[in-house]
Amino acid sequence: MTGGAPSSRRIGPRPMRKPERGETSVRDMLGALLLLIPIALLIFTVGGSCSFAPTGPAVDPGSGPTVNVAERLTEYARGSAFALRVPDVPFRANSTDRGPVEGGGTAVRVGYVTPDAEYLSLVQTDASAEGILATESGAAGSGDGPPGARGTTSAGGLTWEIYQADEGEPFRIATLPGAPETRLMITGSGSEDAFRTLAEATATARTLPAGATTG
Known part of the structure; x- marks a missing residue:
């Protein structure tokens, strides 16, 4: 076994690193956006035929088929x-x-x-x-x-x-x-x-x- 300076190669798991502030902000914004998209689509779809009422949605009498x-x-x-x-x-x-x-x-x-x-x-x-x-x-x-x-x-x-x-x-x-x-x-x-x-x-x-x- 020969003497000399110990190797600088790390053995074992890499220690956890706190994400940079910029990385956290971008990730959070993308996650929030993915959650908002289906909610917005649901509101757009239902909003055409219903309106808000304290006791629940009210059917729009003008929606639905119309015949001559x-x-x-x-x-x-x-x-x-x-x-x-x-x-x-x-x-x-x-x-x-x-x-x-x-x-x-x-x-x-x-x-x-x-x-x-x-x-x-x-x-x-x-x-x-x-x-x-x-x-x-x-x-x-x-x-x-x-x-x-x-x-x-x-x-x-x-x-x-x-x-x-x-x-x-x-x-x-x-x-x-x-x-x-x-x-x-x-x-x-x-x-x-x-x-x-x-x-x-x-x-x-x-x-x-x-x-x-x-x-």
Whole structure:
């Protein structure tokens, strides 16, 4: 073994080094930025359809799909056996469809959202009152009885028969004058004022005759 100065090569783990101030700041900023990006995306996505409320988010009645009622009803009228009415109401129409009714007949439906974010459905049909009530209430497929009669009300110059299950939404049915016999039904969570607005607008609306080819 020869003598001499000890080797300067270090053996073992390198001691911990306190990061420089500049390194810490950059790393912290990058970490905070990565955390903020998904939060910002979530706020941007939800913010378009909701607004802050102390009790929770409120649905924006202006969000969601919008349909052109006049165009859709004109299409349905071409193959309809009864005339269709096109009401002009301050509600947003978000759906339309046409389908069969229990016991025979056809139903043409338009769904509306009111400015208070409530919903109303207008149904025009040549079916019987019993048939359209069973179909729209779901009683036809559930085996349960239809909603019970709850009296009548007047709106738009028509008499509307009211049907309602316990704590359920009311179904209001009116028979239009003339032939063929046609009925209107309005149901949904809308207020009494919203119902009357839609009922009066429908009663005085322009009419598309059966088999119409223009709006």
